[in-house]
Amino acid sequence: MIAESGHYALVLALGLALIQSIVPLIGARLRDAALMSVARSTALAQLLFVGASFVALVMLHVNSDFSVANVYENSHSMKPLIYKITGVWGNHEGSMLLWVSILALFGGLVAAFGNNLPLSLRAHVLAVQAWIASAFYLFILVTSNPFLRIVNPPIEGRDLNPVLQDIGLAVHPPMLYLGYVGFSISFSFAIAALMEGRIDAAWARWVRPWTLVAWIFLTLGIAMGSYWAYYELGWGGWWFWDPVENASLMPWLAGTALLHSALVMEKRNALKVWTILLSILTFSLSLLGTFLVRSGVITSVHAFATDPTRGVFILLILCLFIGGSLSLFAGRATSLKQGGLFAPISREGALVLNNLLLTVACAVVLFGTLYPLAMEMLADFKMSVGAPFYNLTFAPLFALLLLAVPFGPMLAWKRGDLLGVTQRLLAAGVASLVTVAIVWGWVRGGSALAPLAIGLGVFVIAGAVTDLVERTGLVRLPFATVLHRARGLPRSAWGTAFAHAGLGVALIGIVCETTWNSEYIATMKQNEVAHIAGYDVKLDGLFQRQGPNYREMIAEFNVSRDGAMLSVMTPSKRSFTTRGSSTTEAALLTRGASQLYISLGDATAEGAIAVRIYHKPLVLLIWWGPVLMAFGGVLSLSDRRLRVGAPKPARAKPRLQPAE
């Protein structure tokens, strides 16, 4: 009953989505309010049905109903409850259901809170959302149906991939999907604007917060995924330039560009066409990411299972939406009204530079992701594009971007004064140079570029602080006035500062971790001591333990420094009999922002065990940075005021440039 009702609810959602993709458009053409508002109620009903369907699947997993093939293949009756729930999206079918549920959630949100949108814009937006939804409902029902049944139910399930049996699965995919799918809203708005042939201030006012929401979730999702890989895979790596990681990084880069250009559009009515194009590109990259991960083009942990019909189906969806939207753009973009004007050196100009660098960086990642795939397919030649490629291409682009970041928020709208900004950033520059000097004198070894990169990170953080100091008038004004101005400062300004500082923080973490990490790899016997980065790590012994659905070998390490005992670390190796595979559970000891990391290898017959111990200085900054960025995003989102960019009045002969 639960299974079939869930299945039927999904089918009904498809039916509603089909109606939602046609009727409101007819209504918009006839300017009929009743037909247009069909979009709203169907979007809400769709959310209700997909939600019911998703809840049904969760219940089936929780009840271990092995008469459902999806549950049988991915669950086990002895699995802890939390993994029974997270296992719902720990497989292809379930994760696609989560994808459409989130899509329906966003559609429902637009329907519920879109009262202040022009009726026809809302109708168009929801219709486009329904196109996407219909395509994916069909995809799920036809090629990856989670509600298929087994007539003679087996008594036990096949269990979830052990690597996925972790709390990370509860957080990472939903966050990432909220990000991916969130960009569908700006996509729908862009298509709606192209279809209506006009793009007005209400458009920009709506797109920015939605983009911001998606961006916040995507940022957190990527950071979370990276931290999960770091502690679960047992190699201490946090980013592998794996195609699947790139698939999430590309929408992030394009989305970051979109966020900034949407800002220009809202505040200054400029960069309209560019914003539309970025909206399309960002969501296209999200779809591409879905295709790469879900089609089995790439075999990795993320691909769960591979099935060619799925790949072809998603490829069709991909071609339809990306090709369709881009040709619509090509046909209609010229008919859109051009926006405001600005001088090349101005806040707008700085944001254009930001957009340029981000899109080029995104293109680089796209190339690095697709080139090896194309080579393998066309020339039957296996190759991998890894860190060296990105260090040569992506890193310089980002260094340039980071160098420009502090200048952006300090330039005035419409026409800026680069020299004045440089003077005001002098303090930040000095701070970063001093840091470079100190780092150079203090540490030995590592790349000569590392201190420079740290200096760059400090410059970005100091630049963000300088911006706040300038705006509040700290130093030059009395303290009471400063406090008053700080309170009056829009939260979006604080958000900008936090997000930009987050970039610097992450950069420092990345540089420190990659340059000065130390590792110790050896086979250790009981009571043997390893010395690493000033810590003494002693192996106390090995124990066996029985978990709910696995057996576990635990190694107990005693960590001390200068003779003082610090902590006990217990990394372990779990073996899961049902899947006949094992996972390593690394043990982490956090000291400030640095971490000591122990993971286990294979045990030898004599009771010794292979051990990998890493000391990773300031590694946590890598993830604190994105958290800071997301916090900045939340601050900016909480700022409900309208965004107006007051232009700097022209003094001398103004020389204006067209916006696009």
Place this chain on the structure above:
Amino acid sequence: MTLWFVFALMTVAAIFAVLWPLGRSGRTQDQGSQNQGSEVAVYKDQLAEIERDLAAGLIAAPEAEAARVEISRRLLAAAGSESSLELKSDLAPSLKWRRAAAVLALVGLPFVAIGVYMPLGSPRLQDFPLAQRDRGAGSGMARSLENLVVQVEQHLEKNPTDGRGWNVLAPVLQRLGRFDDAVRAYRNSLTYNGESPERRSDLGEAISAAAGGVVTAEAKAEFERAHALDADDPKANYFLGLAAEQDGRKDDAANIWRALLAKAPADAPWRPLVQSSLARVGGGTMPALSDETIAASKDMAEGDRNAMVRGMVERLATRLKQNGNDVEGWLRLVRAYLVMGDRDKAMGASTDARQAVAKDAERLRQLNEGLKTLGLDG
């Protein structure tokens, strides 16, 4: 029946979601919300925002003035274009379309829903949650061999040191064709029950079954250990002979099997198998039995043996189709076809083999040499 009732309710709810806004028609059309979302409203709000920023001291007066001028200019333009849009909102001609939409919801939606659901769904199947199944397990529920195996596996998961359990499980897994699992079960059985020639040779059998009937080096090692523990262990001896045959040492194989038969009790059930194997490698028949018995057992075993050999050969062929790099495997396959008297297939296999390893000069050379010794030249 309740299921269909639930379906009907859901369908009605979905239809209602489409009909509701249509029924409200244009009369409740919210003029307020229409205006609120318009461009003009946004610009008006922006103007108010500038005043607030100016009062808070966030922007200076000249900047505020410039912004006001810009926004006012846009406001005027927007007001112009919007009034021209308002004029078009005429409700009368769309009544026809509203009816069409209503019909679409009333007829199309249930039609699509049933049309998609019926081929995919299984409305007759009940839910089978774990709790309910445990109760029903003793009575009506089909307790197939697989389910019993799963229960034993669950038991062993909790008590992995139960040697007797592994002993029971391993041959069942072997029979079910889950050879890899059987290998693990036999290994566990050896660990917890201790060494015995039978377990060693059972393990070896499972390993070679997992390898598609090929006595691999790993399997051979197990048989040799069993042989060392008990020189008369029949299974170990048989498979050592098979290994010798698969390596092409037919005389060794014949010797091993002849010795095995000599020591074997007359009523041993595996006698016919060994005899037919011996016949295959060209060893003499055994005179100890009457001609009739030999004929009977030979007939009986012939079918079994052929089926077994053919199965092995087919497995090997499919494995090679997936992974053609294994020169040894190809040679074994060609040899098998020759032994079975199927020269055409042998020629076909050798052509396939040449194609599969064509890229690797070293392998190709090995293959050609091997084929030469088999008498298949070019």
